[in-house]
Amino acid sequence: xxxxxxxxxxxxxxxxxxxxxxxxxxxxxxxxxxxxxxxxxxxxxxxxxxxxxxxxxxxxxxxxxxxxxxxxxxxxxxxxxxxxxxxxxxxxxxxxxxxxxxxxxxxx
Amino acid sequence: xxxxxxxxxxxxxxxxxxxxxxxxxxxxxxxxxxxxxxxxxxxxxxxxxxxxxxxxxxxxxxxxxxxxxxxxxxxxxxxxxxxxxxxxxxxxxxxxxxxxxxxxxxxxxxxxxxx
Numbered sequence: 001x002x003x004x005x006x007x008x009x010x011x012x013x014x015x016x017x018x019x020x021x022x023x024x025x026x027x028x029x030x031x032x033x034x035x036x037x038x039x040x041x042x043x044x045x046x047x048x049x050x051x052x053x054x055x056x057x058x059x060x061x062x063x064x065x066x067x068x069x070x071x072x073x074x075x076x077x078x079x080x081x082x083x084x085x086x087x088x089x090x091x092x093x094x095x096x097x098x099x100x101x102x103x104x105x106x107x108x
Numbered sequence: 109x110x111x112x113x114x115x116x117x118x119x120x121x122x123x124x125x126x127x128x129x130x131x132x133x134x135x136x137x138x139x140x141x142x143x144x145x146x147x148x149x150x151x152x153x154x155x156x157x158x159x160x161x162x163x164x165x166x167x168x169x170x171x172x173x174x175x176x177x178x179x180x181x182x183x184x185x186x187x188x189x190x191x192x193x194x195x196x197x198x199x200x201x202x203x204x205x206x207x208x209x210x211x212x213x214x215x216x217x218x219x220x221x222x223x
Binding site for chain 2: 096099
């Protein structure tokens with residue numbers, strides 16, 4: 001049981017921002033929110049993770065709701081190379097459990 | 109973050125045979141994990157392998173079918189035994205890094221086809 005809910009697919013235009021939502025309404029106080037993506041024919045790639053505060057890195061931003069029941073991964077300018085399956089995972093001191101993720105398509 | 113080398117990248121095997129997949133990490137890590145990704149599906153955790161102890165298997169996976177070795181803090185192997193076409197999948201290893209604030213790195217995977 002992945003315990004997160006994501007849309008099956010989303011589409012974005014190239015160079016536009018993308019907001020990928022994730023619901024994790026039963027998250028515990030110590031679970032981190034992780035985002036990974038899997039490009040075709042590759043293993044999953046770490047994107048970002050956080051606990052309570054919003055997080056930024058060179059790849060993306062993670063906006064976490066104040067009640068921590070949802071979060072949004074933000075890609076500031078989508079490129080064709082961002083087309084992948086994006087997984088939102090809640091994780092504590094346990095291995096990652098993957099759900100189905102969101103398949104992001106980027107249109108040139 | 110850690111860098112993982114996983115071998116082989118792909119193989120085609122006869123049913124009834126076994127294949128051993130190797131995962132080498134460029135730094136010492138406590139926890140290593142093995143996943144299976146069936147065609148068109150998401151990743152499913154097979155087992156957790158910690159050095160110095162028996163691997164912990166998830167429901168639906170057994171040691172006789174998927175024996176795992178973890179001889180040191182940088183290396184692990186997964187064997188797929190007595191293979192059948194249903195074992196055709198991508199197998200991936202993963203490690204946790206960053207101490208208690210974990211991020212995870214994944215190998216590039218082994219694409220196994222059983223004929």
